[in-house]
Amino acid sequence: MSMSVAPLLIHSSIPPLSPRLPWSLWRAHFERNRERPLPASDGPVALSPVQAQALAWSLARFQIGETGEGRIVGAIARSHMAGIDDDYRRALALFIQEEGRHARILAGLVHALGGTLLTTNWTEWMFVRARSLLGVRFKLLAMFAAEVVGIGFYGALAERLPRGRTRLALEQIARDERAHLRFHRRFFDLQAPCGWRRALFLLGWIPLAHAAALVVLWDHRRTLLLLGISRRQLAARLFALVREGAR
Numbered sequence: 161m162s163m164s165v166a167p168l169l170i171h172s173s174i175p176p177l178s179p180r181l182p183w184s185l186w187r188a189h190f191e192r193n194r195e196r197p198l199p200a201s202d203g204p205v206a207l208s209p210v211q212a213q214a215l216a217w218s219l220a221r222f223q224i225g226e227t228g229e230g231r232i233v234g235a236i237a238r239s240h241m242a243g244i245d246d247d248y249r250r251a252l253a254l255f256i257q258e259e260g261r262h263a264r265i266l267a268g269l270v271h272a273l274g275g276t277l278l279t280t281n282w283t284e285w286m287f288v289r290a291r292s293l294l295g296v297r298f299k300l301l302a303m304f305a306a307e308v309v310g311i312g313f314y315g316a317l318a319e320r321l322p323r324g325r326t327r328l329a330l331e332q333i334a335r336d337e338r339a340h341l342r343f344h345r346r347f348f349d350l351q352a353p354c355g356w357r358r359a360l361f362l363l364g365w366i367p368l369a370h371a372a373a374l375v376v377l378w379d380h381r382r383t384l385l386l387l388g389i390s391r392r393q394l395a396a397r398l399f400a401l402v403r404e405g406a407r
Contacts, residue, residue: 183247186343190254193336198261199329201268206322214383215317216275219266221379222313224278225306226263232256232303235296243350255343262333269326297351298364304344305369308405309376310337312398320387345405365406373398 205212233253236244270277314334321327352361377384377391377398384391 183245183251183346186346187247187251187254189339190251190258193258194254194261198265198268199332200325201265201272201329205273205324205326211386212273213275214386216270216273218313218317218380218383219273220270220275220278222310223263223266223270224280226259226266232296232299235299239296241296241351243347248347251343255340258336258340262336265329265333269329272326300344300347301361301364301368304341304348304365304405305372307337307341307344308369308398308401309372310334311341311401312373312394313376313380316384316389316394316397317387320389341401341405345407362406366402369402369405370399373402 205215207215233249233256236249236252267277311334314330314337318327318330318334321330348361348365352358373395377395381391383389384394
């Protein structure tokens, strides 16, 4: 029987997660995660050749999105925004490293499925352009939206795959992305707690996160169809995560 994502994500390496955890605990969380070995990605996958090809196609596109975020670490190091400290700066750097770890995991999965890694694609180009529109806060907001997409998409894939190394690797990434969502929620909870700041946050968050979800639902529609994943149900899951991010 397929394991659902909801109970799966409870078994994270951090204490019962609250968006209000202090930055020192987030730093400790990412430091612990850094010590984990990479999950194996070279096992057999019980998929048809067409399904394996489609899965590799999708994972290759997500693999690009997990790389190339390092410049924001320098921007945050120079920033004096309220609510952040040296623990946050270190936690953010470790978060970026964890995203790079996901990129390495996904690269291994793509190769194991017989796929080819990409250097660019239109969705990544669009995401990079969106991140560069405004300042550091908007870049973090775009990364926040990416966590919504990652939780929903990786979790949906893991549910449909047979037990094995590919599924375990995607489950681990989905757990990490759940923690990332709460990490970014904590930042925006401090940056936009109420009033006009809260309204400005929602004005940026809701359309950006919904747009990211819709792009993924459209761009990966063939993979979802071949793996028997309902786009309607995945959309409902993604939009629920958008609402969770807004709370």
